[in-house]
Amino acid sequence: QKEVEQDPGPLSVPEGAIVSLNCTYSNSAFQYFMWYRQYSRKGPELLMYTYSSGNKEDGRFTAQVDKSSKYISLFIRDSQPSDSATYLCAMSANSGGGADGLTFGKGTHLIIQP
Amino acid sequence: DAGITQSPRYKITETGRQVTLMCHQTWSHSYMFWYRQDLGHGLRLIYYSAAADITDKGEVPDGYVVSRSKTENFPLTLESATRSQTSVYFCASSGTPSSTDTQYFGPGTRLTVL
Numbered sequence: 001q002k003e004v005e006q007d008p009g010p011l012s013v014p015e016g017a018i019v020s021l022n023c024t025y026s027n028s029a030f031q032y033f034m035w036y037r038q039y040s041r042k043g044p045e046l047l048m049y050t051y052s053s054g055n056k057e058d059g060r061f062t063a064q065v066d067k068s069s070k071y072i073s074l075f076i077r078d079s080q081p082s083d084s085a086t087y088l089c090a091m092s093a094n095s096g097g098g099a100d101g102l103t104f105g106k107g108t109h110l111i112i113q114p
Numbered sequence: 115d116a117g118i119t120q121s122p123r124y125k126i127t128e129t130g131r132q133v134t135l136m137c138h139q140t141w142s143h144s145y146m147f148w149y150r151q152d153l154g155h156g157l158r159l160i161y162y163s164a165a166a167d168i169t170d171k172g173e174v175p176d177g178y179v180v181s182r183s184k185t186e187n188f189p190l191t192l193e194s195a196t197r198s199q200t201s202v203y204f205c206a207s208s209g210t211p212s213s214t215d216t217q218y219f220g221p222g223t224r225l226t227v228l
Contacts, residue, residue, distance in 0.1 A: 043219035097208030
């Protein structure tokens with residue numbers, strides 16, 4: 001079993017829908033949780049960052065962490081075609097900067113249909 | 115502000131040849147990382163470095179060599195390329211291992227080993 005599990009998709013939804021992306025993990029030492037967005041043939045870029053449990057909201061994006069269930073989520077409201085990308089969850093036990101590297105999920109390919 | 119750059123962006127080589135992928139960052143970040151991204155595996159850490167002349171192995175280091183003589187550069191060398199090293203390689207950097215920092219990724223190098 002990999003440390004971080006993420007459904008690779010593809011996940012296809014109509015424009016304007018609410019999107020829910022999820023990851024589960026097995027390492028209880030993880031405390032820092034990130035969501036990266038990656039467009040085709042580009043490098044990952046940070047979308048959301050959360051420390052420990054709880055919610056964090058930024059515009060149309062909400063990140064949730066439930067450490068008791070070892071489960072993290074990213075919600076996208078009013079989804080737009082420009083949100084079509086691969087979304088990667090990433091985690092670290094040590095810091096947001098991941099001094100010894102981040103552990104990534106495989107990524108979920110999201111398609112927003114106009 | 116160039117940020118983090120990688121060269122070459124695309125490379126085709128043959129089995130057994132030595133290949134060096136370059137990574138350069140302009141932020142004077144202490145930490146630098148090399149990941150490879152493969153379908154079905156997501157991003158996996160190859161090597162990382164906490165400072166000049168300090169490097170350490172990640173999850174998949176076999177067949178790779180790194181050096182870091184200057185803070186801003188972190189080259190990755192495949193000493194004798196194999197077909198299994200066909201992948202997209204991403205370099206990343208972070209300033210400090212603090213809770214508020216995160217990793218910033220380069221645009222990637224797409225390597226094909228024939």
